[in-house]
Amino acid sequence: MSRYILGRIASTGLVLVGVSALTFFIAHVVPGDPVLVALGEHAREDQIQAYRRAYGLDRPVVVQYVIYMGRLLRGDLGVSIRTRRPVAVDLRQFLPATVELGTAAWLVAMMLGIPAGILSAIFKDRAFDHLSRIAALIGASMPVFWLGLLLLGNFYFRLHWFPGPGRLDITIDAPPARTGLLLIDALLSADPTAFGNALRHLVLPGLTLGLFSTAVVARMTRSAMLEVLYQDYIRTARAKGLSAWRVHLWHALRNAMIPTLTIIGISFGNLLSGAVLTETVFAWPGLGRYATTSAVSLDFPAVVGVTLVAAVIYTLVNLIVDLIYARLDPRVRYD
Amino acid sequence: MTDRPRIARRRSAATLRWLRRSPLVTAGGLVILLYMLAAITAPLLAPHPPLAQLLERRLEPPQPGYPLGLDQLGRDILSRVLFGARLSLLVGLVVVAVAGLLGTTVGVVAGFAGGRIDNVLMRITDVFFAFPSLILAMAIAAALGPSLINTMVAIAVVTWPVYARLSRAQTLVLRRQEFIEAARALGASDARVIARHILPNALSPLIVQASFNMGEAILIAAGLSFIGFGAQPPTPEWGVMISEGRDYIHDAVVGAHVPGPGHSPGGHRVQSGGRRPARPAGSAPAARRLTSGGGFFSS
Numbered sequence: 001m002s003r004y005i006l007g008r009i010a011s012t013g014l015v016l017v018g019v020s021a022l023t024f025f026i027a028h029v030v031p032g033d034p035v036l037v038a039l040g041e042h043a044r045e046d047q048i049q050a051y052r053r054a055y056g057l058d059r060p061v062v063v064q065y066v067i068y069m070g071r072l073l074r075g076d077l078g079v080s081i082r083t084r085r086p087v088a089v090d091l092r093q094f095l096p097a098t099v100e101l102g103t104a105a106w107l108v109a110m111m112l113g114i115p116a117g118i119l120s121a122i123f124k125d126r127a128f129d130h131l132s133r134i135a136a137l138i139g140a141s142m143p144v145f146w147l148g149l150l151l152l153g154n155f156y157f158r159l160h161w162f163p164g165p166g167r168l169d170i171t172i173d174a175p176p177a178r179t180g181l182l183l184i185d186a187l188l189s190a191d192p193t194a195f196g197n198a199l200r201h202l203v204l205p206g207l208t209l210g211l212f213s214t215a216v217v218a219r220m221t222r223s224a225m226l227e228v229l230y231q232d233y234i235r236t237a238r239a240k241g242l243s244a245w246r247v248h249l250w251h252a253l254r255n256a257m258i259p260t261l262t263i264i265g266i267s268f269g270n271l272l273s274g275a276v277l278t279e280t281v282f283a284w285p286g287l288g289r290y291a292t293t294s295a296v297s298l299d300f301p302a303v304v305g306v307t308l309v310a311a312v313i314y315t316l317v318n319l320i321v322d323l324i325y326a327r328l329d330p331r332v333r334y335d
Numbered sequence: 336m337t338d339r340p341r342i343a344r345r346r347s348a349a350t351l352r353w354l355r356r357s358p359l360v361t362a363g364g365l366v367i368l369l370y371m372l373a374a375i376t377a378p379l380l381a382p383h384p385p386l387a388q389l390l391e392r393r394l395e396p397p398q399p400g401y402p403l404g405l406d407q408l409g410r411d412i413l414s415r416v417l418f419g420a421r422l423s424l425l426v427g428l429v430v431v432a433v434a435g436l437l438g439t440t441v442g443v444v445a446g447f448a449g450g451r452i453d454n455v456l457m458r459i460t461d462v463f464f465a466f467p468s469l470i471l472a473m474a475i476a477a478a479l480g481p482s483l484i485n486t487m488v489a490i491a492v493v494t495w496p497v498y499a500r501l502s503r504a505q506t507l508v509l510r511r512q513e514f515i516e517a518a519r520a521l522g523a524s525d526a527r528v529i530a531r532h533i534l535p536n537a538l539s540p541l542i543v544q545a546s547f548n549m550g551e552a553i554l555i556a557a558g559l560s561f562i563g564f565g566a567q568p569p570t571p572e573w574g575v576m577i578s579e580g581r582d583y584i585h586d587a588v589v590g591a592h593v594p595g596p597g598h599s600p601g602g603h604r605v606q607s608g609g610r611r612p613a614r615p616a617g618s619a620p621a622a623r624r625l626t627s628g629g630g631f632f633s634s
Binding site for chain 2: 016018023145146276292295296298300303
């Protein structure tokens with residue numbers, strides 16, 4: 001067990017080193033001249049030289065990587081060309097909005113996906129199963145940005161059920177920022193108006209981002225449940241005369257949730273990718289929108305910073321999921 | 336040798352029977368077929384050139400001659416959607432070819448060589464798996480500069496590791512089998528063993544993955560164009576069209592929405608259909624186990 005945990009942590013460390021190497025490669029080696037990318041094509045010769053010296057670009061690539069790693073370990077991700085602020089500062093500012101959105105999407109996926117999967121498995125090959133499988137197929141096939149536009153067009157422009165883009169109405173004062181998470185900040189400052197408004201703003205983007213994961217979670221829960229439902233201990237439970245609900249929810253679901261957990265970890269990457277598109281559609285001031293606006297203005301340090309942070313978050317989430325998995329399922333071993 | 340036609344016949348009969356029993360798959364297959372047909376015959380089917388503008392008739396609703404209406408520059412939306420299908424199909428095919436070739440090569444070499452080479456190659460694929468795919472593709476596309484070709488390169492770079500893992504797993508299983516040993520005993524070189532004995536037998540899960548990858552590639556490409564990378568306006572690409580159309584979403588909903596449903600068949604129908612036909616061929620359980628995420632959409 002502890003051997004598994006240690007091995008898993010060690011391999012995560014290795015992956016993170018690789019992640020930094022790959023982002024370094026993308027940032028410094030792929031573009032023909034990173035200086036021109038950073039300073040723009042109209043930079044003066046002395047500026048170029050100064051930049052080269054400042055970032056060690058006149059040194060061999062290996063040395064450059066060491067310098068880059070040194071900066072990275074000190075939390076220095078360079079300076080954004082567009083905002084003229086350290087990328088790390090920018091990321092800290094935009095991260096909470098993405099965390100809030102991601103959590104909402106994740107809740108959507110859990111609350112819709114798991115029950116749908118359970119019911120689908122219980123009523124296998126009946127009307128509900130067919131409907132939910134078709135819905136899952138459609139949910140997994142829809143481009144996130146199109147779904148977002150659909151929801152925005154119908155529920156905001158036409159029906160006015162939900163507020164439009166952004167995290168808060170302009171007429172509402174944002175609560176004093178403590179965590180950056182609007183809902184929590186509103187609670188902390190006991191501001192029900194801001195809380196309600198922020199919550200309503202979260203609904204459409206949360207659904208948009210969550211739908212793909214909902215579909216995936218529903219499929220996974222269904223197939224995991226089906227696998228479990230045919231096992232002997234379930235038959236025993238039934239034979240003991242337990243009610244159907246008790247068998248399904250108490251005996252079957254507990255074991256079926258284990259593979260579902262893995263999928264939740266893996267689909268977290270989809271959530272991060274989807275956040276880029278969702279935030280673009282909903283003008284959501286998070287990491288994704290920061291990444292796209294930076295990318296479009298060729299703000300390279302910012303793009304690489306987001307890429308790196310996203311990969312680190314994703315890797316750590318998967319590490320945590322695997323560790324929980326190992327705790328829930330003692331058969332897991334590191335090899 | 337004489338049995339071959341009969342086996343083939345029996346196989347296709349089994350495939351047909353199986354298709355009849357799975358209406359969802361049949362429907363998916365039909366949609367793919369229609370989509371490919373539309374993509375290939377776009378120049379014949381499209382009523383207007385995809386770039387021709389009628390500025391005085393911009394944002395007009397669907398009408399005879401313009402079944403889906405006109406967009407914000409007065410271009411025929413139907414024609415643009417049809418030509419967009421062509422482009423998406425092209426992106427899908429190129430990405431699958433490049434990523435499949437690269438990934439399979441790496442995977443087979445890793446599985447066949449084993450030891451340290453295997454270890455190093457697999458750690459490299461782990462690194463690629465650590466990135467959310469769209470974000471890594473975006474960074475690469477940004478580094479290379481926005482263009483359709485660079486998008487395809489970026490998506491291939493992001494998606495090849497799945498092929499590597501799959502083909503490595505297949506190679507590891509096959510390597511120890513007796514017919515490989517027999518081929519070796521007959522004096523076959525490593526290259527011949529790989530090309531003639533391992534690759535053909537490792538193929539079916541890779542084909543399943545290719546169909547999955549194709550949908551993924553189309554969706555990532557559309558996403559990249561949507562945020563401003565990839566194909567550039569006025570190219571009739573679906574992501575570009577949705578992105579351009581969204582500014583007019585309250586004037587003419589058709590403009591932003593029509594390319595949308597196009598994605599779904601274009602994207603994941605290819606997946607749902609593609610993964611199934613592998614089954615009747617016999618090697619499906621392995622395919623399902625090995626394809627990452629294969630379990631979601633099958634059964």
